[in-house]
Amino acid sequence: MKFIAKILFISFVCCGLQIFVPSFWWIVAPLCFVVGLFFGAGGFSNFLAGFFGVAFLWFTYSFYIDQTTGSVLTNKMAMMFSLPSAMLMLLLTAAVGGLVGGMSAWTGYLLRRVFV
Numbered sequence: 001m002k003f004i005a006k007i008l009f010i011s012f013v014c015c016g017l018q019i020f021v022p023s024f025w026w027i028v029a030p031l032c033f034v035v036g037l038f039f040g041a042g043g044f045s046n047f048l049a050g051f052f053g054v055a056f057l058w059f060t061y062s063f064y065i066d067q068t069t070g071s072v073l074t075n076k077m078a079m080m081f082s083l084p085s086a087m088l089m090l091l092l093t094a095a096v097g098g099l100v101g102g103m104s105a106w107t108g109y110l111l112r113r114v115f116v
Contacts, residue, residue: 003041003049010035010053010101015061028054028097029104036108043109050105055098062093 014028021027032050040046066074071086078089 003045006035006039006049007053007056010050010105011057014054014057014101018057018061026100028057028101032101032104033108036105037112038108040109040112043106046105046109047102051098051102054101055094058097059090059094062090066090 010028010032013031017027017031018025032054036046036050062074066086074086074089078084078086081089081092083089083092
């Protein structure tokens with residue numbers, strides 16, 4: 001599976017999973033793990049695909065929520081973390097989600113290497 005296609009697949013399927021199972025933020029991890037397990041091209045490539053797939057999803061969704069609510073919660077959270085801008089809070093959210101997705105995809109690839 002090509003790199004961009006893998007990113008888009010992860011983003012769209014994770015979006016569907018998070019719509020139907022909204023209370024489990026970690027639902028992205030099993031999907032990224034399975035993508036890394038079955039469509040693994042390389043360790044770093046899988047990490048980046050999982051990272052960018054989930055980070056893109058979480059950033060766009062948090063940006064959408066931020067814009068529809070008038071940035072109330074984002075500004076308060078940015079003040080709590082002593083961040084100078086609410087946009088940094090959105091980037092931090094994307095980075096946390098990206099690390100979960102990237103590590104999960106990388107772990108799937110490493111498990112594949114154990115058995116293949």
